Structure formats: structure tokens, C-alpha cells
Amino acid sequence: MQRAPSLHFLVHPTALSILRSDLPKVSADVAEQAANFTVRRIRTLPSHMRIGVTMIAAAVRLIGGISPEQFVVRISHTHLPLISEYFRLIRSLSYAFIWETWPDTRHDGSTSDGSHL
Amino acid sequence: MNPTQPTQFWTEADSSSSCDVLVIGSGAGGAPTAALLAEAGFDVIVVEEGKWVEQGSVAPFSLEQMDQQYRSGGVTVALGLPSIAYTEGRCAGGGTEVNSGLYRRPPGEVIERWRDRWQINELDPDSLLSIATEVEQAIHVTPLPGPASKPSELLRRGAESLGWQFDESPRWMKYPNNDVRQGQRQSMTRTYLPRAAQSGARILTNCRVNKLHMKNTSATSAEVTLGTGKTARISFKYVFVCGGAIQTPAILQRSGLHKNIGNSLAVHPTVKLAARFSEAINIPDDVPVHQVKEFAPDLSFGGSASHAGLMALALLDQWSQFGSAIEQWRNMAIYYAAITSVGRGRVISVPGLKDPIVTYRLTRRDRELLRSGLSRLSLLMLEAGATEVFPSFRDAPIVRGRNDLTQLQNSFNAMKASVMSVHLCSTVAMGENRALCGADSFGKIHDTHNVYVNDASLLPDAPGVNPQASVMAIAIRNIRHFISHEKRNV
Ligand SMILES: Cc1cc2nc3c(=O)[nH]c(=O)nc-3n(C[C@H](O)[C@H](O)[C@H](O)COP(=O)(O)OP(=O)(O)OC[C@H]3O[C@@H](n4cnc5c(N)ncnc54)[C@H](O)[C@@H]3O)c2cc1C
Numbered sequence: 001m002q003r004a005p006s007l008h009f010l011v012h013p014t015a016l017s018i019l020r021s022d023l024p025k026v027s028a029d030v031a032e033q034a035a036n037f038t039v040r041r042i043r044t045l046p047s048h049m050r051i052g053v054t055m056i057a058a059a060v061r062l063i064g065g066i067s068p069e070q071f072v073v074r075i076s077h078t079h080l081p082l083i084s085e086y087f088r089l090i091r092s093l094s095y096a097f098i099w100e101t102w103p104d105t106r107h108d109g110s111t112s113d114g115s116h117l
Numbered sequence: 118m119n120p121t122q123p124t125q126f127w128t129e130a131d132s133s134s135s136c137d138v139l140v141i142g143s144g145a146g147g148a149p150t151a152a153l154l155a156e157a158g159f160d161v162i163v164v165e166e167g168k169w170v171e172q173g174s175v176a177p178f179s180l181e182q183m184d185q186q187y188r189s190g191g192v193t194v195a196l197g198l199p200s201i202a203y204t205e206g207r208c209a210g211g212g213t214e215v216n217s218g219l220y221r222r223p224p225g226e227v228i229e230r231w232r233d234r235w236q237i238n239e240l241d242p243d244s245l246l247s248i249a250t251e252v253e254q255a256i257h258v259t260p261l262p263g264p265a266s267k268p269s270e271l272l273r274r275g276a277e278s279l280g281w282q283f284d285e286s287p288r289w290m291k292y293p294n295n296d297v298r299q300g301q302r303q304s305m306t307r308t309y310l311p312r313a314a315q316s317g318a319r320i321l322t323n324c325r326v327n328k329l330h331m332k333n334t335s336a337t338s339a340e341v342t343l344g345t346g347k348t349a350r351i352s353f354k355y356v357f358v359c360g361g362a363i364q365t366p367a368i369l370q371r372s373g374l375h376k377n378i379g380n381s382l383a384v385h386p387t388v389k390l391a392a393r394f395s396e397a398i399n400i401p402d403d404v405p406v407h408q409v410k411e412f413a414p415d416l417s418f419g420g421s422a423s424h425a426g427l428m429a430l431a432l433l434d435q436w437s438q439f440g441s442a443i444e445q446w447r448n449m450a451i452y453y454a455a456i457t458s459v460g461r462g463r464v465i466s467v468p469g470l471k472d473p474i475v476t477y478r479l480t481r482r483d484r485e486l487l488r489s490g491l492s493r494l495s496l497l498m499l500e501a502g503a504t505e506v507f508p509s510f511r512d513a514p515i516v517r518g519r520n521d522l523t524q525l526q527n528s529f530n531a532m533k534a535s536v537m538s539v540h541l542c543s544t545v546a547m548g549e550n551r552a553l554c555g556a557d558s559f560g561k562i563h564d565t566h567n568v569y570v571n572d573a574s575l576l577p578d579a580p581g582v583n584p585q586a587s588v589m590a591i592a593i594r595n596i597r598h599f600i601s602h603e604k605r606n607v
Binding site: 022037041044045046047048049079081085088089091092093095096097098099100101103104105106107 | 179180188189190192193194198200424425426427428429430433434436440441442443444446467470471472473474511
């Protein structure tokens with residue numbers, strides 16, 4: 001039962017940082033829902049993938065040190081195998097969630113009427 | 118009893134049960150296996166890991182469907198350079214509940230190749246194709262009763278303009294009132310599983326087989342985990358493992374069976390693009406029925422589900438350049454180029470891990486085919502009238518005219534692309550060629566007495582066409598052979 005909260009601790013802030021950087025006008029609420037969805041989905045990955053993701057997520061959090069947000073944004077565009085796949089996984093899950101739930105979201109995360117409500 | 122519902126014969130108090138034949142998995146291989154056995158008078162239990170989801174209760178191609186009917190929410194990857202994302206159905210009916218329903222008979226030359234190279238006894242194209250005819254009736258394979266959707270017509274238009282071969286793939290669908298938008302997929306929960314239940318088969322959903330207990334060369338029982346987490350045991354005289362091309366070898370390996378099991382995974386890898394047109398064309402909940410076959414069997418083109426969530430995924434690899442196109446998703450559709458790969462992969466069950474590790478290695482020829490496939494598909498879309506084409510790989514250019522195709526070819530690298538596959542097979546090839554085959558000519562695992570495989574794992578290599586018809590025809594052939602030989606023993 002320890003694993004679930006730790007995965008949330010490791011992945012959720014990273015997902016939020018990526019979303020805020022990629023989609024600068026995304027509302028806090030939408031970003032929060034998308035990050036929660038991403039963590040939920042990562043929990044259901046096949047066991048070896050989940051272990052791999054947990055290790056990479058932990059390394060990213062550790063190396064990010066005191067300014068994790070800036071670090072995540074910089075490294076999230078890396079092309080290094082495995083690490084790039086981790087960020088791609090986060091982007092895939094959260095983008096799919098946002099545009100499936102709110103199909104008229106603009107590419108910067110805003111909506112035509114200025115909100116997702 | 119409603120014949121479309123599983124018989125809930127198992128109560129929590131039960132810790133064991135028994136039958137003549139245990140069928141593991143209820144997809145394209147398992148459901149006909151169970152139906153024909155039950156109809157022949159065998160006492161059958163079907164164990165299915167996923168749940169029974171009534172068709173129409175979840176939106177097709179949605180994240181909710183992924184949650185409910187796919188393994189691991191649809192996020193599964195074969196590791197490699199590049200890794201290949203794949204998906205497996207996990208629900209009553211398996212892949213047949215979630216797939217696109219596009220029907221293709223196994224090509225005669227493929228059947229002959231399988232027979233000759235893998236040394237499959239009594240595999241004759243004519244008799245397999247006559248079984249395919251029966252399948253077509255049983256699952257109601259039919260062309261559209263009216264005009265195809267816009268994304269489908271665009272494929273046709275592009276192919277016609279280039280003089281390329283194309284056709285409409287029929288589907289296993291019923292169309293009430295001949296309405297093309299009301300198609301009801303004739304999947305296993307609508308066809309063979311009710312038939313199995315009507316003939317007395319007991320269908321247990323939400324129940325996973327962990328492994329078979331072997332005694333010398335025979336399996337005696339299966340250890341299962343029920344939805345509640347409780348483990349139980351089912352004993353049997355015969356077992357048919359029909360868990361699909363990834364799970365079947367994993368179950369066999371966990372049971373101590375390894376010879377030629379899981380080391381020859383074959384898939385149809387695909388690369389994709391999003392094409393933008395000047396008018397609204399998107400159909401969020403269906404796929405095109407046209408396929409372009411000019412370069413088949415090496416290369417085929419078709420269309421994918423294209424709702425806004427999937428469109429965002431198709432644009433993701435170049436979001437900074439492509440992202441703004443998402444605002445036009447109603448004018449866009451996603452198309453794919455699928456190749457018949459000669460690379461192979463492995464399924465490796467690791468003690469202590471619930472899920473197997475899957476790997477796949479594309480060959481140089483495969484990578485080149487993906488490159489030329491994406492380029493030709495872009496050309497096809499331009500000819501269909503696309504104003505912009507967004508290929509799904511990192512550093513891809515936006516293709517607006519033929520001149521951009523050279524840049525696309527030069528910048529493509531399979532390592533940068535999102536390669537995926539939904540057609541998985543060949544992990545327990547059938548035949549008498551002991552160097553290649555894990556099972557005999559009718560699916561019995563070599564050197565065992567009562568362990569059979571009867572699903573996509575048996576196809577010796579990738580058929581080069583949508584595989585469900587091949588899986589079903591082979592499964593029915595094998596089960597008839599089994600019934601004719603074993604009926605007197607039970
Ligand atoms: C998204 C998608 C689209 C597709 N489109 C097409 C198409 O248009 N045309 C076509 O011809 N083919 C298509 N296919 C492929 C086709 O669905 C498969 O080839 C076919 O379903 C394979 O049949 P199978 O019996 O081998 O496996 P499946 O149909 O996958 O059935 C295996 C079943 O076994 C169960 N199982 C696995 N392990 C266990 C266990 N340990 N215990 C209990 N149960 C277990 C699974 O939950 C699953 O329900 C598509 C597949 C997908 C995923």
C-alpha cells in the first residue's frame with residue numbers, strides 16, 4: 001500500500017510542471033485533474049513499466065533539487081531514450097485527457113470562453 | 118437466463134471446480150473454441166480475466182473504454198529501438214469488443230507459406246477459406262449499407278487520383294434500419310459466447326489464470342485469482358490457452374513450458390499522421406472502412422479513430438509546431454501506414470512480476486518501409502485534398518505539397534516516430550517444424566498430452582492483413598480436429 005502515495009508524490013508535480021510550461025494558459029483546475037488522471041493511469045501500467053517509471057521519476061525529482069519546476073521544464077524536451085519516454089508518457093496521458101474531456105481547448109490550454117467550467 | 122450474460126456459477130465460498138475442458142480467454146480464439154466444444158457436448162468452463170461490458174455502455178475509442186476493456190488502460194509497450202506501443206483487449210470477448218471490426222480473409226498464399234515453412238499438416242487453403250465463409254455468416258460480415266464516412270471517402274479519393282488499388286473492407290456489423298451510423302459490432306459477446314453459454318458452458322469473468330499445474334507432460338489444474346483477490350483451483354482433462362499473443366506465452370512460461378514459447382512475436386507496426394482539410398470531416402467515434410492496398414502485403418494504408426483526444430496525441434511529437442492545428446480537429450482525421458514486419462520480438466515472463474516483459478526489434482528493411490510508408494501516405498492525403506499533413510514523429514515538417522515530401526523522407530527516423538501496433542501474433546507458432554514451432558499442427562503444445570493453444574499466438578507469422586478472421590478460422594479448424602479425436606475420451 002506504500003507505492004500509491006509515493007507514485008503520486010513523484011509524478012504529480014512533474015506532470016503539473018510540464019502542463020504549465022507546454023500549455024501556459026491551462027487553468028489550475030484542469031492541470032490538476034489531468035495530473036491526477038496521469039498518476040492514476042501510471043498506477044495501472046504493467047509491473048515492469050511501473051517500476052521503470054518510478055525509478056526515472058525518482059531520479060528526476062532527486063536531481064531537480066531545490067528548483068524542480070525549472071529542471072523538469074528543461075529536461076522534459078530531452079531526446080535521451082527512457083527519460084524522453086517518461087516525459088512522452090506524461091504528455092500523452094494528460095493531453096489525451098484534456099482534449100477528450102474538453103475538445104475545444106486551444107493549443108495553449110485556454111478555451112474560447114476563457115474557462116473550462 | 119439472458120444468453121448474452123455470463124453464467125455466474127461461481128460463489129465466493131468455492132475454492133475449486135472441475136470440467137472436461139478449461140478455456141482460458143474469451144476473445145477471437147477462445148470464444149469459438151468454447152462454443153464448438155460446448156455444442157459438441159463437452160463440459161466447458163471459460164475463464165476470462167476482464168469483465169463483461171455490454172456493448173454501447175462505454176464510448177468507443179474513449180479513455181473510459183481503455184480503462185474498462187483494455188489491459189493496463191491501453192498503455193503497454195514492446196521495448197526496443199524504437200519501442201512499439203501495443204494494445205490488448207481485456208474483457209469478455211477480448212480484442213473483438215474494442216477493435217475496428219475490419220474483416221480480411223487470410224490470403225491463400227499466406228496459408229500456403231505457413232503450411233510449407235512451418236510444416237503444418239492438413240492445412241489446406243480451400244478448407245480454411247470455407248471455414249472463413251462460416252465465420253462470415255456467424256459474425257455477420259457485411260459491407261456498409263450506405264455511403265462511407267468522409268474520412269473513408271477521402272482515402273478512396275486519394276487512391277483513385279493516384280491510380281492506386283484500394284477497396285472497402287467489410288465489417289462484422291449489423292446495421293439496424295440500414296443506418297451506417299448505427300452499426301452494432303458482432304463481437305464475441307454477441308455471437309460465440311452466447312452460443313457457448315446456451316450449450317452449457319460456464320463463463321467466469323473477472324478471473325485470471327496465474328498458471329497451470331503440470332504433472333509430467335500433462336496439466337491437471339489451473340490456479341486462478343478471482344476478482345476479490347482470492348485464489349482457487351480449476352481441474353480439467355484438457356486446457357485451451359487462448360489469452361492472446363502476449364498473455365498465452367506468459368501463462369505457458371509461468372507453468373514451466375518454454376520450448377519455442379514466446380520467442381517469435383510478430384506484429385504489424387504502424388506510423389501515423391494527421392491530415393487537415395478545408396471542411397469538417399472528423400467522425401469521432403468510428404474508423405474508415407477503405408484501405409489502400411497498392412503496396413500490399415508490405416505496406417497498407419487506412420484510417421484511425423480521430424476524436425480530439427487522439428488528435429492531440431497525433432500532434433504531440435511536434436507540439437510547438439503542430440499544436441495550433443488541434444483547434445481545427447473537426448477538419449482533421451488520422452491515417453496510418455502499416456507494414457508487414459520481418460522483425461521479431463519476445464515475450465518474457467519474469468518470476469515475481471505479474472506482467473511479462475515484451476521486446477520487439479525492427480529490421481533495417483522495416484524501418485525503411487516505415488519511412489516510405491509515411492511518405493506515400495502523405496502523398497495520398499495531398500491527393501485526397503489535404504491542405505496540411507502532420508506526420509507523427511519528432512522534427513517532422515508540415516507537408517503542404519509534394520516538394521515537402523523529400524524533407525519528410527530525409528528527416529524521418531523510426532527512432533523519432535511513435536510506432537504502434539494492434540495486431541499481435543506468432544508467439545507459439547503451430548506446425549511440425551520443431552526448430553520453429555511451440556505447438557503441433559493443431560495447436561497442442563509439443564511434448565505435452567493435454568495443453569492446447571488456440572488463438573493469435575498460433576499464426577506462424579504476421580498475415581499482412583487484419584488478423585481476426587485468420588485467428589478464428591484456424592481456431593475453428595483446430596477445435597473440430599480436437600473434437601473428432603477426443604470426443605470418445607470424455
Ligand atoms: C484496438 C484494436 C483494433 C483492432 N482492429 C482489428 C480489425 O479491425 N480487424 C481485425 O481483423 N483485427 C483487429 N484487431 C486484432 C484482433 O482483435 C485480434 O487479432 C484478435 O482479437 C486476437 O484474438 P485472440 O483470441 O488471440 O486474443 P484476444 O481477442 O485479445 O483475447 C484474449 C483474451 O484472453 C484474456 N486473458 C488473457 N490472459 C488471461 C489470463 N491469464 N486469465 C484469463 N483470461 C486471460 C484477455 O483478457 C482477452 O479477453 C484489433 C485489435 C485491437 C486491440
